[in-house]
Amino acid sequence: MAAMIEVEGLAKRFGAIQAVSGISLEVRKGEVLGFLGPNGAGKSTTMKMITGFLEPDAGTARVCGFDIQKNPIEAKRHFGYMPEGAPSYSEMTPLGFLGFIAAVRGHSGAEADARVRKAAGRTQLERVLYQPIETLSRGYKRRVGLAAALLDDPDVLILDEPTDGLDPNQKHEVRALIQEMAAEKAIIISTHILEEVDAVCSRAIIIARGRIVADGTPEELEARSNHHNVVSITATNETLVQLKASIEALNGVARVDMELRRLLAVPDANANLLDGIRVLVRQKGVSVTDIRLERGRLEDVFRAVTTTSEAGGGR
């Protein structure tokens, strides 16, 4: 099946700053692409170009086959976009604002009403439908923006930091909503919250200095971490000191790092240390609080690829 979002070599320069240099990607139906990167990496600029708000210096984007440069209105009919900060007309009520979006998108009468109610329901806005948006909390304002993006039930959703400013419960709800819709749509979300990637994304792209420096499933990215397959043992420091030498002697152990009340056994290549260490601990008869195999930390990968990508990084 063809990709629903196709981005080809987007580039944008603001004065002396090359904000985005040659970003290409594809998102298919059923995929939730997480757009990761430090602040100022070019996430929002890329989204603004995909949605046609900014004209790229080079490259283009297609949404459901419609080129955003050549056929902007048709392309815009096929996506819902929530810009950074979820801007909406603050003097309007959510009901009025969503009604306006419905009308602009060509719905009227009972159908428009039904769409507004459905979008408001999905984002839990029912309680505040009649209050001016400017009097709402940040979380509600965000959800008004989200409801506006969802309103037309578009094939493609592009959400710039959808959970920013939400409390943990609201974050959970928004993530659940994104997951619920994921099967039917192609979704891009930008975030700098890494746990979000694990929670909702089927694929993640890390960008730094306007370039893609990593692209893969969250698991693939985690595997690039130097904590991948590391066995961590939590116990008292005395116990750990006791264990250290014998763990170092085990087959396949490259290195042992000591932290406070935690010991990290780093494996050679793809060696699996977990079973060996469990046996060892049992033989020694010492008590440990926890032994676990680390999947690797997205955070480490994120830091590694975004701080050492001067050479261009890998695709």
Place this chain on the structure above:
Amino acid sequence: MSTTLTLFRRELASYFVTPVAYVFIVIFLALLGAMTFFLGGFFGRGEADLAPFFAFHPWLYLLLVPAISMRLWSDERKSGTIEMLLTLPISPMQAVIAKFFAAWAFAAIALALTFPFWLTVNYLGSPDNGVIVAGYLGSLIMAGAYLAIGSCFSTASKNQVIAFVLAVLVSLIFTVAGTPLVLEFISGWAPRAVIDVVAGLSFLANFEAISKGVLDVANLFYFISVIALFLFINVVLVNVLKAR
């Protein structure tokens, strides 16, 4: 068309949700009344017409109309809603036209609320109501020209005050272009053709002709051209924002 109408409705309604619209209308009517009765000598002239009323419209519009138009785009830029608006399935031209007509409709409402002046002259005497209708029509279309300039410069800045000042400045140039002050200033060095063009660009001269009851197509066409020109520049500026 229905999309433009939707945008138009939202824009017009947005004038009335804040007190700004009501404050504006009150100030407009109060100033117009003060000018007509005190500066214009409405009662002392002994003539039943609205000439002293219409005479002040260009000057009042010069300062007040940019206050209507200044928020059209600069507010959208400042609050970031422009990004939401321009990524909806609409063209920049639809947005420009909808916003302009919403502001124009608002100006028309303010102008319509001056009807007590018309009632007054009809009560006091028997004016030529044809001339008065022409005056209102001319005033409305001139307000449109001021609004088009204002809307255009509203795109230029996120700051409404800057948008206002720029609009007043350019409106002033168009207002006074044909006055002796300007013509004498340029007549020393400019060729004849340029002087004629500058003289013809004046809002004052074109409006004066209409408000005397001479509904010349040339005068109406002049204001319509100004509106079309500045709305065209407005669309160009909105597109420039995207390419910036």
